Amino acid sequence: MRIPLYTRSSDRSIADCPAQWHIANQGIEENTASWFEIGTALHLVAQHCIEREWSLKHTVKRAREYVKQHIVDGEALAPMLWSHNRPRLDEVSRHGEIIEGVNRLSKRLITNWWQDWMLLEGETSGPVIMPRLSWPPMLEVFIEVAEADTPEGLAGLKTQADALFTCRVCRGHVIVDWKTGRTLRHDPVQLQTYRYGLETGMGLRMCGCKEGWGFFYNMEDGSLQQVTEYDWTEVEWMMASSQRTKREEPIRATPSWKCDWCVGRSVCPIWQTDPVDQEAAAVLIEINRSRYIWVADPQPTLMVEPSPDDTGDTHG
Numbered sequence: 001m002r003i004p005l006y007t008r009s010s011d012r013s014i015a016d017c018p019a020q021w022h023i024a025n026q027g028i029e030e031n032t033a034s035w036f037e038i039g040t041a042l043h044l045v046a047q048h049c050i051e052r053e054w055s056l057k058h059t060v061k062r063a064r065e066y067v068k069q070h071i072v073d074g075e076a077l078a079p080m081l082w083s084h085n086r087p088r089l090d091e092v093s094r095h096g097e098i099i100e101g102v103n104r105l106s107k108r109l110i111t112n113w114w115q116d117w118m119l120l121e122g123e124t125s126g127p128v129i130m131p132r133l134s135w136p137p138m139l140e141v142f143i144e145v146a147e148a149d150t151p152e153g154l155a156g157l158k159t160q161a162d163a164l165f166t167c168r169v170c171r172g173h174v175i176v177d178w179k180t181g182r183t184l185r186h187d188p189v190q191l192q193t194y195r196y197g198l199e200t201g202m203g204l205r206m207c208g209c210k211e212g213w214g215f216f217y218n219m220e221d222g223s224l225q226q227v228t229e230y231d232w233t234e235v236e237w238m239m240a241s242s243q244r245t246k247r248e249e250p251i252r253a254t255p256s257w258k259c260d261w262c263v264g265r266s267v268c269p270i271w272q273t274d275p276v277d278q279e280a281a282a283v284l285i286e287i288n289r290s291r292y293i294w295v296a297d298p299q300p301t302l303m304v305e306p307s308p309d310d311t312g313d314t315h316g
Contacts, residue, residue: 116217134168179219
């Protein structure tokens, strides 16, 4: 199995549970998750909306279509995990309350996003939520730091940022990452990793204004989380520690509240009730690791395009 040798921003969480990382990369999960499919679909909608200047009505329509298709495709591969926050249909709880269904959820999240980012303040301004940003942004920016440009022992960095804007005040760059989940606080290391790659590997300069260089945008409520702190040495430490965990350190499973939402729980050693099954699961993961083919330069993730007639209507 081909495993990326380089570091990705998502590797920042490998220390929390190495088993989850290995299970995911070995492809032995027995589930997929609705919140993953919803998030992937809405990121794709946001990308196409900006590129094709869709109206709000058309964006909502496409959001419903994209989310439905991603869920259908996901269920075709593996049983789907569902959360009460991301339900299958419009449902009524045991208390008689209406729980938001996927269609309504898709509409609400993408409407929040569209009203904040697609409405512009004047021809020379940026989105209403941050008018100082030039429009349009660069989207799905592939970030790379070659191994030769990192300290000895690191394997380089390859990752991808949702959106990269230019500040109209200082002409520096501003990173924005769209978030589709219920959680409203996110790990700053993700954007710090993007910054490290953009500065070290691509020679770009981040915004130096007091308003900030990096933000998470939560579609759930339209809020922004600003990332202010940055230490490039901490990013390099994360890169080095994740490489050791991938290649050398024991594959341990670390139970936590996150286990309830882990698509690899059913094949995780720590969740096997029979000691024989537990040992077998652990041995399988270690054997699979011995078969890894470490590759330094896989292609960046490719977005799936919709049908050729998907031109939409513009918001004007």
